Each structure stands twice: as C-alpha cells, then as structure tokens.
Amino acid sequence: MSLKLQPLLAALAVAGLAATLPAQAASSASSASSDGSSTSVGSSSTSIEKSSNSSSKGDKTLLSAATKTLLQNWNVALQALSPSVQHPDVPTPLVLYGETWAEGDRVAIPEFDFPAGLPGWMHEQDGWTKRAGADNLAKRRNITLTVPKGIVA
Numbered sequence: 001m002s003l004k005l006q007p008l009l010a011a012l013a014v015a016g017l018a019a020t021l022p023a024q025a026a027s028s029a030s031s032a033s034s035d036g037s038s039t040s041v042g043s044s045s046t047s048i049e050k051s052s053n054s055s056s057k058g059d060k061t062l063l064s065a066a067t068k069t070l071l072q073n074w075n076v077a078l079q080a081l082s083p084s085v086q087h088p089d090v091p092t093p094l095v096l097y098g099e100t101w102a103e104g105d106r107v108a109i110p111e112f113d114f115p116a117g118l119p120g121w122m123h124e125q126d127g128w129t130k131r132a133g134a135d136n137l138a139k140r141r142n143i144t145l146t147v148p149k150g151i152v153a
Helices: 016-020 023-032 052-056 060-084 136-141
Strands: 010-014 042-046 127-131 144-145
Touching: 052 060
Parallel strands: 010 042
Antiparallel strands: 127 144
C-alpha cells in the first residue's frame, strides 16, 4: 500500500501547546516541501483548558456557558484556518458551530483511529472511566477504569 503525501496546509494548537506548535508546524512544513518550494501554512490556536463537561461539575447552567465558550473558540480558530486550505480533498463550505452542540457535531471516533488491540467496550462513551478524588489535583492523579461484567472471568 502506498500513501500519497499531502502538504500541510493548516495547524491548530490547543491549550498549552498554543504558543509553540503553529510556528513549529509552519517552519517544518516550509523546509519539508518535497519539491523544494516554499510552503505557507496557516495556523491558529485555541484554548480549551477544561472540557465543558468536567468544568461544569454537573451544573447545567455552567455546562451551557462552558460549551458556548468552547464552540466560540473553535469558530474563531476555524475561521482563521479555513482560508489556508485552498485545495481540500472534498470542497466543503465552512459551517461554524452554534451556541450548543447540534445533531451530527459529535460523531463517533472511526474504528481505524483506535489503537490496535483495544477492546471493543473501550470504544464506547458510556462512563467506563471516572476521575476520583477530593480536589482537582487528586482527580488528575486518579482515573478509575471499570471493566463491564462478563469481560473478565
């Protein structure tokens, strides 16, 4: 199987990498052009320090506000990157996110993106992992994984 390499057209950095990744990606892409030509790479960064789900701590009002902020940040980054993608595989107009998740915004991760050998039950978003602890630091240090009944004898 032969892969056709495509030039890097855009780079998005998230959270802590925001300051360094776009510049590194643009620099690498420029020097890595297979035909020796100069390459311009669009870059943007966005901050999603906490997932809207975890930052809301179960409060629906906080969840709504955090989701709105997250999607606004993504929209800014998408608008900055969109002009850099001049030759997409499939021409598609840029559609920005609304204030909440819409039907089809959150799709399942394709099977080929999971590591080889990962059990099928780990592909589901059904709460098989939880962070436990009295405070945020303790929760960062402790992830509890629950294997569904019938998997382990």
